[in-house]
Every structure is written in C-alpha cells, then in structure tokens.
Amino acid sequence: TDDGIHSDVSVTVNGGNTTVSAISATQGVGEGVEAPTITFTGGVTNITASNDGINATYGTVSGGTESNDGSNLFITGGIVIVAGSDAIDSNGNITISGGTTIVTGPTQQPEEGIDFNGNFLMNGGTLISGGSNSNMTKAMNTTSTQVGMYLKSGSQLAATSMLHIENAAGTEMVTFKPKNAVYYFHFSSPGLATNTSYKVYFGGSYTGGSFVGGATAWGLYTSGTYYTTGATLKKTFTSVAGTVNTQSF
Template identity: 45%
Template structure:
C-alpha cells in the first residue's frame, strides 16, 4: 500500500477496529493521514486452550512499514490500542528528512491472565524499528517505541511527552538525532525481558546525538545487559527516591566519549563505568539531599567550567563524564549559586558561574572514580 499526496481521515470505533491494515507493506510518502480509533480489544482462547489478546492499532502491516514523509496523526483511546503495530520492520524518515508524526495512546491494559497484560503502546514491531528523520511527538500509557529485535535512532527529533517507558528493545542504539523523554518508569530500557540483576546479554549503545531523559519514578537508563556511551550528549534527571537510579546497568558499563551528566539519589545502586573505559568519569556523592533546582558545578583550579548542571529533582549524587576531565588535574565542586549562561534541559553553556558553596576538591587519579563530601 502506497499513500502519496492524498489526505486521509479515518475514524475506527468497532471492537479492536483498525484504521489502516495491510497484509503486505505500507509506505507513506507524502500527504496527510489522520486516524482516530476508540474500539478496545479483548481476549480469546485459541484451539490449544491458550488465552491471548486481540488489539486494534491505528496503522498495521504484516510486512514492512515506511513512513518517509507527510503529516501523520494517530490517536487511540481503546483498551490495548496501539498507534503502530507491525510484524516486520518499521522505518521512520530518511536521512535528513521525514514525516511529522504524532501518536497519542491512552487506553487501558487488557488482562490476559497469570499476571500477563496486553498494553497500549505508541509503536511496537516484531523486528527492527529505525528512526532516520522527522519530527515525532509521542504520548503513551505504556512503552512508546518498542522493538523485539533492534531499535535504532539515527536522526530526527523525538519528543516523548509522557509514557511509562520511552524506548525498549534488546538491542538499542542511539547514533544521532535529538531525543527528549519524560517517563514514569525507565527512559531507555535494553532488555530481553529477563528480570533480575544478572546480565541478559542486551545492548544499549549511545554513540552520538542529544539525549535528555527525565525519570522521576524509574531509572533514566536501564540496561539489563551492557551500556556503552561513546559520543553525543546525555543528560539524565534521575529519580529523587531509592531504589531507582539515574543509570542501572547489569552488565559491562563503558564510557568511551561524549558528555554525560546524571543526577540521582546517593545509594549503593549508583553505577560507575569500568576502569577499562577510555574517557574519565567522576561520581560525586553526598549524604545530604540537595533541593531540586540547586546548581551543581565543577571547575578546574583556574576557574574554567567543566559542568554547571541544574537537576529538576532533589539529588545527592551526580555522575559526570567528559573529555575535559584530565589525569592529575585538581577540580573544585560547588553547589548553589547562579549562572548567567544559556540553560537547556538542565545544562548551562557559556556565561559566568558565581555565588556557590565550595563542597570539596578532588584530583582525577583514575579513569573512573567516586568522590564524597
């Protein structure tokens, strides 16, 4: 199915009704697609006696989905409803271009039994989900983007306004683009669905782009396997209460590049990268909780700023990594004060920092170290 240049408006009200469904591929090249669905799903018992759920997505394909351009608006209020569902791959945008995509999913979960549920999700595919470009504005009561094999962000601007979890896949790669995620649980979640503290072999790699996560009640980044950050900018406003943290990694955690700033609560769950990392990281912790909005500042002995950070939840630990951290150099840590620079998502750039309270000094003596005050 090819949609190119036309304007489609579809209202689906039937039980588990689908807006657009195709046994093959679906490509949206240009034009406009608006689907408003309200029909909820339910459960059924197959011939072998297994209970499962049926759900009605706004956009569904048995083969590949390509959203190359156009303006696409998908709204689902029915139980178990999804914005997009696919049995194969979903690709959004092309290099440097893409659609304006809005997904809003608000239906309740469907109880299958035995503690299993069929949840309402923004977009869910059985294979690979790739974002190459476009502008995405997404809201969901469960996962926003989920892929059973691999989820890759190469470009585009993605704004997850609100969701239970932002991105979930066993193999999750962010290579570019601009990502803003606000969740009530995990922002980024790499998992095979095997829960516990042991590594399940999943992979979460951030090599570029801009990632801004706010997780007031969950982990900002949660990998049940490994985490490698080798480029880009990563800003995490972690939870104000234990046991959740800004970063939770069951496997190997490597810091190889980029700039990372994570606020969180001081606990024995705080993670630091392995000493085999190639870029230096410091975890600064205190036994005193610092109020939300209080600046956290690191500078060298000459007064040159490495980090001025304004967490939006209370915190007592900050993890910071940057190529500016240098072996053998002594740094000063301040809290409070003001900054005249430009504030974006909690990070200040430029300007002058002043008026803070000196909390501690430290010398960078290891690739990965912890400092307390």
C-alpha cells in the same frame, strides 16, 4: 504496550527531533524507549517517563537483580535528554562514545539515575546524570577510556539548584540543574584529565551562554558565567591516574 517506543529487537535513532512521553498513574508502568538493543547516533531525543526512561532489556531479568542479560544501550552521537525512574536502565551494558547525554533520575531509592547490570563504558562524548542515593548505584567501569567522575553526596542537591564543577584555573567542566532533588552523579567529558585538581559546588547562579535540557529549565548549562555567591564548595580533589574518580562528600 505501556512503552512510548518498543521493539522486541532494536531501536535506532539517527537524527531529527524526537519527543517521547510515557506517563502513567500506575506504579511501574510507563517506559520511554524499550528494546534489547537501543542506539542513538544523532538528532535530539527528549524522553520523559514515569518508569524507566530508557530500558535496554530482553525481559528475562527480574527487577532488583544484577544478572546481565546481554542487552545493550549505545550512544554514539546526538543529544539524549532523559528523565525517569530509573532514567537509564540496562539489564545488560551501556556504552557511550559520543554525543551529549543529560539525565535526571528519582530522588528516592531504590530507583536510580543510571542502573546497569553488565558493563558501563564511558569512551567519549559528554554525560551528566543525577539520581537517588541508592546503594545499588555504581560507577562506570574502570576500563572506560575517557576520564569520568562518580560523585556521592550525603545531602540533596535541590531541583532548584545547580551542580558546578571547575578546574583549578576556574574553567567550567559542567554546570547542571536536575529535574528532581538528587544525591549521586555520573559525569564525564572530553575536557576532564587525569592528575588534575577540581572543585565541586552546589548552588550558585548562572547567566548567559546556552542551555540544553528539558522543561522547567533542568539540564546542562554551557558557555556562560557561573557565580559562586550563595554556593557551597562541597569538595576539592585531584583526579587519579585512571579514568574513574569516585568521590564522597
């Protein structure tokens, strides 16, 4: 197999510290974790792959199609850090209800940060993902129970830079540095609310606090101080009454 972890039935990670590296010089080869059903309930899992980082599939759907094969990715807890092309790919469904999921996809389309053929439900936990400007990329489903954002930028966020989102009071919602230069973002956390004003910045700097992520300091920064010096305010908007906010800038 060309996969770091593979099962024809299911893969479940319940705890511990797991590092998966599936790197190949051959194009289209190197899946991090692949199975029809993949579940993360706890622990810290760090996945780096040259192809799909997480691939939920029965292997019956051709690449580039949108057919739902009934496969599933479930994230209910733990920390999942994944970089790949696609970083997360489900030929079926994605349901996130807990934990912290940190994702960087590729710079160039058609591969994506998060690619799914069925339903993508964001029902809990924290998700931050950056990926390419692929026209196949979609927002999470509006039937999600937790407020989320799908942000589409016409210009790259450099790998050396940061995405920062805060509310009108200046409270940090997320600060994220991608592994690769990226355009489109999925973000959701329990702290987001409906009918609330938010500001989206590219750039700036960060000191103190905590960091969770991969090598080269890409990942999620929390509980520190964000400085807008050198940053660009990309968008100010008020979240909708529903759970999915799609914004372009």
